[in-house]
Amino acid sequence: MDARQIAALLSYAATLDSRVRRIMATDEQAAATIRTWAQALADVPAMAEAAGWDAGRAVRRYYEQANGDRSAQFRPIEPADLLAAWAPHRAELMNRHTDPLPATDPDDVAQWRAELLGTRAAVATGQTAPSTHRELTSGIHPAIAARLASIGSYIPADTRQQLAPYRPMRAAREAAVAAGHPDPLSVPCPCQWCRAPEGEPCRSRRLGRRTTPHPTRADLAAAEAA
Ligand SMILES: [Zn+2]
Structure with missing residues (x-):
């Protein structure tokens, strides 16, 4: 809370407790109280x-809670009472929060960490609602993401990993791109009897689709990339 919000809160407390009214009686007193509360x-x-x-x-x-208790034990509200009241809410928020993957380039470790901690701090101080889902679409290097997008993969990284065993050709292709190798399917296969067109997987005479491209095709893609 800033000074303005504290002032509003104290004036509300003053409507409930004459002792709060007293510590806010003069401008100097009010300013000092607001300063102390805003700091805490x-x-x-x-x-x-x-x-x-x-x-x-x-x-x-x-x-x-005073419940009619007007005894001296029941002191006027202090910042510590608000800290104590906020603590379980804060804990609850942090329990619900799952760190979203920062949008920053993961190679920039300092910036990446700063963004992660910034998000957490924003949740802990109630400025941001907790993020309860892992973000599936980020977390991949932008350069690789761009290349994956260019070969038509819009499947989130986590899902793509889970699907990999069922889509071996695509997985091999994406693995090549992610490893920085040229995409073999970006060129037609020069193999005599395969001649798979650009974007289509290589064919095997006996097994139909091949999960790995013909080596000559990978070589051609590498030559084209170079
Ligand atoms: Zn081929």
Whole structure:
């Protein structure tokens, strides 16, 4: 919460507790109190819908607990009471949060880490709703992603990995691209009797489709790429 939000919260508390009104009586007192509270509660949001958190409601709860207790033991609300009230909401948010894969280039370790921690901090302070799903489409190097896209693969990386055993030709092709090798299917097969056109897998006389391209085709693709 910033000073403005703290001021609003304290003026609400003042409507419930005359002792809060007293510590806000003069401009100097009010400014000092707001400063102290804002410092202590910088990481506590005024509102975090995802966590069902509302600082104003937490203040009201604090006074509801008083339950008619007007004894000296029941002190006016302090920042520590709000920290304690926020803690379980924060924990709940972090439990639900699954780190999304940063959009940053994973080779830029510092930036990648900064983005990851930034997302976590935003969740912990209620600025961002927790991300509850692993993002399937990111997490692949942009350069490789672009090349995979150029061979027509829009299947998320995780799913693609799971499908690999069932799509051996495609898997071999994608593995070649991911490993930085030229895509053999980007050229027609020069093999005498195969002659598979561009984009089509090689053919075997006995088995039909081959899961690996003919070596001459891979060589041709490499020569074309060079
Ligand atoms: Zn072939």
